[in-house]
Amino acid sequence: MSSLDTAKYDSSDLRGAYAWTDTLKGVHYGPGSVKTALPKLLSTLGAKKAFVVTGRSLHDKTDIVKKVESILKDHNAYGATFYEIGQHSPIAGIRDALKRFKDVGADVIVSVGGGSPVDASKAILYFQQQETGGPYLRQIAIPTTLSAAEYTSGAGYTNDEGYKVVVSSPELAPAGIILDAELTLATPERLWLSTGMRAVDHAVENLYRPLVPPPIKYLCYAALADLFKYLPESKANPQAIDVRQKLQIASWMSLWPLKLEKYSALGLSHALGHKLGARYSIPHGITSCLTLAPVVALKAETASKEDKEWLAGALFHLRKPSTGSLEGDILKLSADIHKLVDDLGLHSTLTEYKVPREDLPQIAQLAVGAQDDPLLPKVVALLESLYA
Known part of the structure; x- marks a missing residue:
């Protein structure tokens, strides 16, 4: 040719x-x-x-x-x-x-x-x-x-x-x-953008998900770069088919098909989303808007050094300067996720969905998986913060 x-x-x-x-x-x-x-x-x-x-x-x-x-x-x-x-x-x-x-x-x-x-x-x-x-x-x-x-x-x-x-x-x-x-094109804006945040959730949690090979983690970095760029563009110009196509490809990269040797759950944000979504009729995408940023902030305190390095590495791919520390970079990533949610008009609270505060310990326990897990009080506190 x-x-x-x-x-x-x-x-x-x-x-x-x-x-x-x-x-x-x-x-x-x-x-x-x-x-x-x-x-x-x-x-x-x-x-x-x-x-x-x-x-x-x-x-x-x-x-x-x-x-x-x-x-x-x-x-x-x-x-x-x-x-x-x-x-x-x-x-x-x-x-x-x-x-x-x-x-x-x-x-x-x-x-x-x-x-x-x-x-x-x-x-x-x-x-x-x-x-x-x-x-x-x-x-x-x-x-x-x-x-x-x-x-x-x-x-x-x-x-x-x-x-x-x-x-x-x-x-x-x-x-x-x-x-x-x-x-x-007919997908309602809130559904389209909030499921885009679900894709952000996939990409971020795959950075610390067990058994995910490094090449897939780099695909997740690429997915994050495109999602952060094109979700606001899609909100500004909903009829731009090329932007929508790029977002579909970014969604694909965020959860690239894997044949794992054994089942590997994504992470705490997804676990909380599963417990909140079905029981309180909160859409999947909105649960990610609620839980991802605070879960990432919690990772700055609780994650392993290797997981912190993968999370902190996202800033480079988002073309953001490092703060000079792993923990600082992770908190910056959390703040950037929170800002993206706000910029897309997707800020939500547990108050809006009438989630009783007395249910929080059970939600946290179901998500964490054990009553004696030292993470449990921190997850309850995380959920408490979602009423503001």
Whole structure:
């Protein structure tokens, strides 16, 4: 190919494909990519009939689900659509969806939306496999937020008692992911930006998450740099599709698909978010806006030297000067996260969500995991600070 032939190609890295040859068969990205990527992934998986899983707002208030259905119908691969998946993936919706999935004889799920449809789809496939004892069926995820649930093998859902529970298996990770920024234009601003803070939470907590290899940590640094840059730009210019595409790629980098030898939880901010979110109906993204900055500040006091070094290293990638000490740099990172939340108009309090103060010790204990953990009083104090 001559240099003249390559001139028509954009060097912005906003289009392309990446494949992980085990569970994940392909990530396709780029504005308008759903039209070609969805048929390709169906063919790769040998799928014949798709079951679309989404939420009511996306189904009723936008044409996004209809676009996906139309592509499936054009390839004679449409089965049915289920749009009763609520926030935090309640088990009742998952049960109803599983029954419908089996009734239509679908062999693949196409999830459309944020983390709740993606996680609900994993749970549906988990329970289907438990019933049949056969191989896991697969999911193609088409995210419209930045929550990054599509890159993990775990599924969080809310049980009948109102608590968040998790099922996990390598086979539950979506087999295909389509990042089409055009499909995010209808995402409400608060949801889009707050799930962007969820991606910031992923990137930061991966810096001290056990078993994460160093190259992935450097991807997280790159994710942080892009998220800090492009989230404010997206707020200022919501129709900028190129900025939205860059944010989708940054979300991908924040939680790069990993095949870990054993399960490794992200960190305290996520643990607190899981306990607060389902029980008190706080959206995932908003829990990150609440908990991440104070958790990072706590790390300046409690983290190991190696974890402090990784956290402090974020300032270099954010093009911020060092304070001269690891602890000072971590506190600066915490302050920068707090400022980003404020600049995006996402400041929240536990008062707004009517979280009773008397519940704080239990929330802290569930997040930390042990009554006698010396960290427990500090976590209770952290939660107390979130009422201001």
